[in-house]
Amino acid sequence: MFSLRTCLRPFIPMSRASSSSSAATATGRYTVEDDDGVVQMRNDPYCKPARQCFLCAKKIELDYKNARLLQQFVSTFSGRVYDQHITGLCDGQQRRLLETIALSRRAGYMPVFVKDPKYLRDPKLFDPLKPIRPHSYA
Incomplete structure (x- = not known):
């Protein structure tokens, strides 16, 4: 299991980054391994919000x-x-x-x-x- 520290790397613009480097936004919501790689998201975008009374x-x-x-x-x-x-x-x-x-x-x-x-x-x-x-x- 990866730690939270590995997700929170400084932002590297894609023009300067090599094709195999990792990039993360300032909020740390997702990481990109390659240009064609998998994007890992913390929150499910299709999940309905919890219903409250x-x-x-x-x-x-x-x-x-x-x-x-x-x-x-x-x-x-x-x-x-x-x-x-x-x-x-x-x-x-x-x-x-x-x-x-x-x-x-x-x-x-x-x-x-x-x-x-x-x-x-x-x-x-x-x-x-x-x-x-x-x-x-x-």
């Missing part, structure tokens, strides 16, 4: 007193919390969401079954009829 991406902290945010994850018809495949939250945030909604309901900040009418015009964070991932039992 909405709460982690915006760094939103869940609070049991913030009923307006918590109502976005509750069905207006049944009062049940939407599943993870609909909300698109990660495992930790979905668990925290369930605990926070239960605490908010016990404290009296949120109703158990119906959504408060003043929150019906809030912008939608996700579409419950178009889940991010298909449900395995649907």
Whole structure:
């Protein structure tokens, strides 16, 4: 295995370099062995960026007193919390969401079954009829 030090060589313009010398950019992202040689890259250019849940991406902290945010994850018809495949939250945030909604309901900040009418015009964070991932039992 090669060390990082071998990749970080000073930049040599191709006009001055011989055909068998190595060249690396100032950032050290790739090395070229020959003019016809293999280019070794550290990052996969075709790799999709990792998907982050909405709460982690915006760094939103869940609070049991913030009923307006918590109502976005509750069905207006049944009062049940939407599943993870609909909300698109990660495992930790979905668990925290369930605990926070239960605490908010016990404290009296949120109703158990119906959504408060003043929150019906809030912008939608996700579409419950178009889940991010298909449900395995649907």
